Amino acid sequence: MTGPRARGGSRTIGEWLGEAAQRAPSASVLVAGQWTGYQELDEVSGRVAGGFAAIGLRRGDRVCVLMRSSVACLEVWFGLAKSGLVEVPLNVASGSYLLRYFLEHAGAKAIVCDAEFESRVRECVAGVDSLVHLIVHREDGDEHCGGGSELDPAGLVRHRLPALADQPLGDLGPVDPTDTAVILYTSGTTGPPKGALLSHRANVNLARHTVDLLGYTEEDRLYSVFPLFHSNARYCSVMAAIEAGADLVLDRTFSASRFWDRCREHGVTAFNYQGAMMSILHKRPPRADDADNPVRLGFGAPCPPEIFASFERRFAVRLTEIYGSTEVSIVTDMPPHRRKIGTAGSASANYEVAVVDERDEPLPPGAAGEIVARPVEPGWMFDGYHAMPEATAKSWRNLWFHTGDRGRLDEDGYLTFLDRIKDTVRRRGENISSWEVERVVSDHPAVAQAAAYGVPSEVSEEDVMVAVVLAPGRSLAPAELIAHCSGSLTSFALPRYVRVLPELPMTPSQRVEKYKLQAEGVTADTWDREANLDDC
CATH class of the missing domain: 3.40.50.980 (Rossmann fold)
Structure with missing residues (x-):
């Protein structure tokens, strides 16, 4: 180790x-x-x-x-x-x-x-x-x-x-x-x-890596809103706090309206984030005391790059991004001395990382492909999938663990996560990144959350649908949202369908359960761009 x-x-x-x-x-x-x-x-x-x-x-x-x-x-x-x-x-x-x-x-x-x-x-x-x-x-x-x-x-x-x-x-x-x-x-x-x-040593190694990366000490008090059936809370909060001798506060749910007050109440110095947490917090109405909190750092992924700097300034907190998974823990990290905003950092001391094509050939810098990783020594990753030898072999083919995620490496080896490979929309021969659509949609000031996904098309393959939750007190016409997207998305990636919801179905780790939205499909309350061309 x-x-x-x-x-x-x-x-x-x-x-x-x-x-x-x-x-x-x-x-x-x-x-x-x-x-x-x-x-x-x-x-x-x-x-x-x-x-x-x-x-x-x-x-x-x-x-x-x-x-x-x-x-x-x-x-x-x-x-x-x-x-x-x-x-x-x-x-x-x-x-x-x-x-x-x-x-x-x-x-x-x-x-x-x-x-x-x-x-x-x-x-x-x-x-x-x-x-x-x-x-x-x-x-x-x-x-x-x-x-x-x-x-x-x-x-x-x-x-x-x-x-x-x-x-x-x-x-x-x-x-x-x-x-x-x-x-x-x-x-x-x-x-x-x-x-x-996951072995005992893999769990302990991840906790120790987290403490080393973030510099936690006995003076810290960590905070997590994630459940104990999730690796984030288990190893990057509970075991990291114990390893550092720090105090820990665990809440069962995430409340955007109470988040910073909880941090103030308990003297929190660091918190974990993932999923849509950062966007939701950033979309909250500004308060005069936003920067008046004891938190020194946030840790996780992903914070959208377009709000990264403003989030740090507004809340007087420093963010550290990583990329990893249940199987391979922290593959890339971004300690304070080598930050590149908009990326998940470069390969940690414990892993090699690459981006490959469908034949597992390495891709040049800037090209998008599947993210693969492997540890440089034993005891840092999972030991396979229980009772699933074929899935284990498939994920570990050609001596690399295949994450199922799409990303790209730049010339300096910094990784940008794009999306799940399966989380793309296939429209008329084009692969559309749901991540890209969501980023553009979420950039509208009236949008608090967005989820882009594919629904069956009457022509073939899929059409792009986006479900949005509006920021408190805001209204937004679907045609206005499409106009906002037109300058940033290619024409084939523009959403055909828009649905405004009071909330999105979320996992306890604050990830959108898109399969539920996809199962509902084009509903009666869905706006169809092709049926409203005069408005666009």
Whole structure:
């Protein structure tokens, strides 16, 4: 492992947590209104690990976790890691069909869930042969959760989470840094969700890389609005804060109207961002105290380049952009001494990066193609997709990990992310970047958010459709939006359809769920440019 934080080589997450908690005895995390110290987290997660062992779970068994961000969720996460079990954190918005898929595909032997999700779990467990244990956490004190363990009507053995936490740590057997710590399922936008296998050392390496890149210290207080089933909050907030000995505030949701007030209230010095967060914050009406906040830096991607400088000036914060994914963590980064605004930085010390064509031939600077990456030493990326050898081989062909993202490198090796390769619109033989359309549309002062996507055309292939959310108090005629785009987009990329919505469907990581918009198609409230040519 490279970098100044490679203290003593690889560590398991359990070993790492114990060492970090001893270094920062007063550091703590606030999540869902409850504080816990890192030393307390280390102690309680050890007892939770003993509880998992006491009910018969053994190293390598897979345990799904369906929990909102909470102290208990942190205790389960680190308890699973200490016991050598494989954690499978699940999106709490997963419906019964998807939840059943995760349980079956992971071969889960147990599931830990908040009480509010128990009925949903029961709807989908019949026939999941691997599943034995149902472990329930109730946020209001567990007084109605029944006894310690009991045979559930669904045939599962049901336990209360607090009862498991009463167990001593005990001897859980050896855990190796190369063991799988977690299976993180991807969003499944181009097929069934794939479970990325990540080892203990890959998780610890990412946390340490984040701290080194951003210069976090025990004087910092980090802030995240992302869920604990997402790699951003897990490794770039929770584990990064613990590694640095910094305090951490975790909110369950993103509120643009309350964001800066939360930062002021808790003395936040740094936050993570992704998805549409930066555009949404920038579109908020200016306030006299915008720059009067304790935040020194923001970290993530992407902040649209056209607002990057003004965002930094307005809120008196410095931004650091990166490019990465669940599978390959931070591929490129942009530390303070080598910033190039509008890019995601250049290759980090841990990766090689290239942009290639359909035959995996490297493309010249400025040419757009697929972004591929590979680590320069072991322990920095995923170990494959769980139970999907063909998908693993396809993603890793020709000794490069294929990200499925489109981008370009400039002459100095700085990467510009363009879009997902599948997130393009194919119109009359032309490939149209949804990213480009969204950037131009969002540049209109009346537009707070925009999503561009393809809908079936009566001629062939697709037409461009854009869904927009207007800024507070603003109005906008579709024809006016098209006129705004005409000077910046080529004629074939101009949206045919415009739909104004009160809000866009979003994932917890603040990415637009375009598949939902595409499924709705051309609706009754959609404006059609070709039917309104006189207005354009």
